[in-house]
Amino acid sequence: MTTAVQNAPGATPETTRHVSTVSWKTTVGLGVVLVLYCLLLVLVHHEGSSRFALSTPSDFFQLPVYVIPAMATAWVCAAVGAVMLVISVVATRGARRTPLWAVSVFAVALLFGFLAWASAGSPRDLSVVGLLGGALVLSVPLVYGAMTGVIGERAGVTNIAIESNLLAGAFTAAIAGSLTNSPWVGLLAAMVASALVSLVLAVFAITYRVNQIIVGVVLNVLVIGLTSFFYSLVLVPNTEALNATTRFERLPIPLLERIPVIGPVLFDQTIIVYLMYVMVPAVWFALFRTRWGLRVRAVGEHPRAADTVGVDVLRTRFRALLIAGAVGGMGGAFYTVVSINQFNKEMTAGAGFIALAAMIFGKWDPIRAALAGLLFGFATNLQNVLAVVGSPVPSQFMLMLPYVVTLFAVAGLVGRSRPPAALAVAYTKE
Template sequence: MTAATASMTRADRRLRTRQRVLGLIYLGLAVVMVIGFGVSVGGGVDSTFTLTPGNAPVTVPDLVVPSAGTAYLLATVVAFAGAIQLTRGFGARWALILGLVAFAFVFAFLTWVASAQSMNLTGLLQTTVQRAVPIAFGALSGILCERAGVVNIAIEGMLLSGAFVSAVVASATDNPWLGVGAAILMGGILAALLAVLAIRYRVDQIIAGFFINILVTGLTAFLSVRILQPYQQELNVPPRLGQIHIPLLSDIPVLGPILFQHNIFVYTLFALIIVIHLGLFYTRWGLRVRAVGEHPKAADTVGIDVYFVRYRNVILGGMVAGLGGAYFTIGSTGGFEREMTAGRGYIGLAAMIFGGWNPIGGFLAGLVFGFADAIQSRLSILSIAIPSEFLLMVPYLVTIIVVAGLVGRARAPAADGKPYVKE
């Protein structure tokens, strides 16, 4: 009894500490906004946001805001939120408030960046979506595997293999769709390998995933020197999948260009997110998958074939990652270059965790990381005095904060990474 009450107060106390920490962070952000984005700019300067991308049919007037004024206004809002958070907390709505504060801070940051010049906001968000695509594919792949209890850190390798295979097959056959198919197949094969190692041989899943990453990095680098360089024209100039503007939807001002002027990969991603989300949380299939990931023994007891579910999900996850890999080549730049995924698979893993092993959450996290990526490439153009390296660190730092539970807590499926031994 006493132990129970003690643990209650302990949990309570921890909650209150977290509340206070969050409140102090908000207040600190408000100070940064006032000094960094307001005072440093001074009065009488405007920030211009262009809302139409380069050559759009619908023109939306530019958004012009006073730079310092906006920063002060948003800082006030953030400070207010911080004060309430510090004194009585927001209860269950803390996540919403956190999102709002983050939004206010980012917008103030953007007005500071765009002070006395103009910035194409729509273009920035369009790039954000593009950068988020492979990350989100990676996150979806991870979710499919880990919800069934198999840790997949081989996302990076699967993306890279998809990029390589799709470039080669599409070039050789001059058909991008065959390239996409080959990438999906390749991802599936690697995933099957991971599954056999993890499920049948019960190799540590992190080591197995790590093995696949090194193998693919080495093989693709080896093959690109050995095969792609001598036969560059025949094997590494794939046809690309062009943009498709979705009728009507793409004409929506601002949102249209951001969401509906992309190639087929982006729409497939949207569809996959919805399908996987509905599948995982609203169908019998998803219930079984989650049962296997949370408590395989119980799932086995009620007659679910744990091994089958795990094999199937890991392979599905690999196929999704392979598809995401094709985006790097036939979905964007074309030819394959060694190590071109540049750690996106690991960011996908981070997005999965940040998004709480939830497809929509993973996509939103991917957008956050894509935004950090997009903004740092803009900053170098606008010659802003913030080192781009620090923006590139944001996804990783955010992930550390999330896994450490400093702000909210991401919880992995209970049996994630644990081999299941059938009795």
């Protein structure tokens, strides 16, 4: 850790000096990743070329399939990563943080080099549209879950129960959508069910001041148990009536969906994906540009001060959790009214915990948390794309990739994350 000590402007030597610290964690993390990447290239040499396809048949115009030498490209990307690592070292030694653009260039370069190495010699094209489009779809419940965490924790309530929000939403959407043959009813039912789960969290954590982490863990176990029980007892014997939903259809936006690369990825999606485009900036605006958001952040940072100026701390936290729960229900509904048309046991598969990591990775900021969710979705989809092109990378390794990325995020290798000051602290009005 590098420590920079500077006198404040106009201060005398006897006055207290400003001290700032810069951690080496980011630099060390980049170095470890670069070493592992280079070892992979040295130990497993791939001959041949890689083929990257950027277009789909419906695009306004067709982009060519780019054929590049795999190993040469991989080593050039390693060189770019090394330059970014040097920039990180210089910045850290100068008591400055590693520039975000340097970390981004490092990540993109090594990712591109890895894709070139993994697809070397394959007769099939690596579809960039398929890679990005699949990543976006897989990230939808993660982004909604991350928004759930951001809203609740900005209000000062630790939300370990995001998994239960998603699972309750998926279960309820399946039943309501099946009974009414309407995915819209399923979506609304999912929001209500998830909000009720958050209400239980609010009652125990806020009213009765039970340990918030324990309540969250118990809620996760409870919802998993209840949905699994009712799935076996009710849904399986009545699949046609209760577990066969009508799914949202894709709604391509005319003209925009024919733009090469970004058109099929962003503008040929379902309504829940389009709502996500609106939800993320709306949450950011609500938290940082409205009176409600100011009160939510106040009770999460200094509830006593908020109380003294007339803010009802308990009511504000209750409302924030209910709103957060409704948002999480939209992510849960995605599983049963978009992804597939029925509910299965534990179908969220830990997505709530990855969403929690995305929230921490994004430093409790809605935009950053959404970008982190997209990153984790990309890591999940990478295994599917590499399997299509016949990559030699073991499928088991690719399956664990999202969780490895999650560990890196929670470990703080992307920088220090400071949670709201009053997070997990129960408030008692004197």
